[in-house]
Amino acid sequence: MSAPETSSPAVVCSQCSTPMYSPLCCASCGALNPVPPEGLHFNYFELFGLPAAYDLDAAVLHRRYLALSRGVHPDIHGGGSDDQRRQALALSAELNRAYETLRDPVARAEYLLMLAGGPSPAEDKSVPPRLLGEVMTLREELEEAEGSKDAEAMERLRQTIATRRQATMDEIANLCRSTTRDEAIRRQLRKQLNAVKYWNSLLEKAQTTAA
Numbered sequence: 001m002s003a004p005e006t007s008s009p010a011v012v013c014s015q016c017s018t019p020m021y022s023p024l025c026c027a028s029c030g031a032l033n034p035v036p037p038e039g040l041h042f043n044y045f046e047l048f049g050l051p052a053a054y055d056l057d058a059a060v061l062h063r064r065y066l067a068l069s070r071g072v073h074p075d076i077h078g079g080g081s082d083d084q085r086r087q088a089l090a091l092s093a094e095l096n097r098a099y100e101t102l103r104d105p106v107a108r109a110e111y112l113l114m115l116a117g118g119p120s121p122a123e124d125k126s127v128p129p130r131l132l133g134e135v136m137t138l139r140e141e142l143e144e145a146e147g148s149k150d151a152e153a154m155e156r157l158r159q160t161i162a163t164r165r166q167a168t169m170d171e172i173a174n175l176c177r178s179t180t181r182d183e184a185i186r187r188q189l190r191k192q193l194n195a196v197k198y199w200n201s202l203l204e205k206a207q208t209t210a211a
């Protein structure tokens with residue numbers, strides 16, 4: 001397993017006392033983190049030894065994911081007891097969940113909002129003002145262009161939608177970089193995360209229409 005590239009290790013291995021950069025497993029002796037009976041409660045950022053921030057180095061995340069995957073791979077611990085194998089399976093599944101969450105910008109922002117105690121999508125479905133009207137208009141224009149088989153108009157609409165989606169993602173990034181201890185920021189972030197779902201589905205429609 002490769003050596004840590006940032007952040008100081010918070011814990012030491014219970015087996016060999018080597019500082020661990022991820023609580024998942026020991027890079028030195030390969031010992032796995034014991035899975036508590038009530039289940040796993042890892043902070044996904046700590047799991048990769050990364051600071052809890054929206055901006056992250058995707059290459060570092062990927063490298064650590066690969067290194068940790070080898071460390072917790074059930075086959076490596078297959079020769080051990082049933083307990084060890086179960087442990088490896090649970091840690092491996094958790095590692096995959098963590099990776100899928102952190103590598104996707106929307107899922108990462110959702111996770112940061114959750115860590116900050118912000119509202120879930122079910123608790124707050126509100127969207128920025130004017131979003132629904134704008135989405136409805138673009139949807140109608142898209143259907144019109146599709147109906148008249150106007151490829152140029154469809155491409156223009158696809159670009160407009162992609163630009164609006166990107167603006168929402170930029171807003172999400174800015175809000176994540178502001179202090180999420182501020183409740184007004186958390187509410188704004190919730191709205192933008194709700195909005196990006198509309199842009200995603202509209203963009204998908206525009207792409208299938210254009211194809």
Ligand SMILES: [Zn+2]
Pocket residue numbers: 013014015016017018026027028029030031
């Ligand atoms: Zn160890």
